[in-house]
Amino acid sequence: MLCPALRGFGPTRFRSAETPRSSQLAALGRDLLEFLDALDIHRPALIGHDWGARAVANACGLRDRAGSHLVMLSVGYGTNDPQQTLTYVQARNYWYHWFMATPRGQHAVEQDRRGFTRMMWDTWAPANWYTEQDYDQAATAFDNPDWASVVLHSYRHRWGFAPGDPAYAADEASLNPAPVLSVPTLVLHGAADTCNHPDSSTGKERFFSGPYERVVLERVGHFPQREAPENMAGAILRFCEQAS
Structure with missing residues (x-):
């Protein structure tokens, strides 16, 4: 398994200082x-959570038969469009998206x-689904020097608040x-997910x-890979054994 x-x-790094720190979904x-x-x-099973779910789905959208199977955790397909319909509950859940479009939100991402x-x-x-050690271990991924710029651009571009990198214009289309x-x-979606x-x-x-299945995991929130890994x-x- 590769992750x-x-x-x-x-550990990721951009190869050039001139490359836009874009993280548009395409x-x-x-x-x-x-x-x-x-x-x-060639054609591995593609499995991703949240941003990763969008990555694996978009890879399949850009290249037919990119994977043998596609598994999306905690994200529904077809949610890249900035004009998508949102319920008020989901708009409330996305408060942090709108927050990051403001100077105060940018400061929070960059400084805290x-x-x-x-x-x-x-x-x-x-509550109580993770330990302090779990968080500390995961949070090292946020120490990347490009993390703040990438995160801010991803959410701002997602709702049309920032332009995309022209290099991905064809993929966006x-x-x-x-x-x-x-x-x-x-x-796979947690029934208690209060993000999505x-x-x-x-x-x-x-x-x-092709074959399509959706499974709702009871008493599971946004992180099924951590909250209910065996399920x-x-x-x-x-x-993957049944669908072909």
């Missing part, structure tokens, strides 16, 4: 395709990244509107021409 870091997280999909090509990996992200961990899932995917797809409400992943069957792994293995 690449997203741009701006952990770029995440393109990064994954370039990662697979560099390692000469651990306090800001800790707020997410404490409010996106039922390919992904909006969201293309129909033929890859067998599984969506589970309703946000319902009614997506029209986007899939999550079991569902993924079952789906």
Whole structure:
């Protein structure tokens, strides 16, 4: 199993100081395709959570048969469009998106990244789902020097508040509107997710021409890979064995 870091997280580095610190969602999909090509990996099962879920889905949208199976955790497909319909509940859940579009939010991301992200961990899932050691270990990924710029751009671009990198203009056009995917797809969503409400992943069957399944995990919040790893792994293995 390979688990690449997203741009701006952990050990990743931009090769040039002149490269825009973009993290538009199309770029995440393109990064994954370039990662697979560099390692000469053909049609692996693609599994991702949140930003990672958008990356694996967009990779499949940019290249047919990029993966043998697609698994999206805590995110519904077809949610890249800045004009998408949002319920008021989901708009409330996305408070941090709007916050980061302001100077005060930018300051929080740049100057208090651990306090800001800790707020997410404490409010996106039922209480006491992680230990201090868990958080400290994960938070080292936020120490990347490009993390703040990448995060701010990703959310600002997502809602049309910042321009994208022209290098990804063709990919953006390919992904909006969201293309129909033929890859067998599984969506796993926590019933107690207060970041992306589970309703946000319902009614997506029209986007899939191949096998498609959605499973809601009871008493699980936004982080099924940490909150219910055995249930999550079991569902993924079952789906990959059955769907073709």
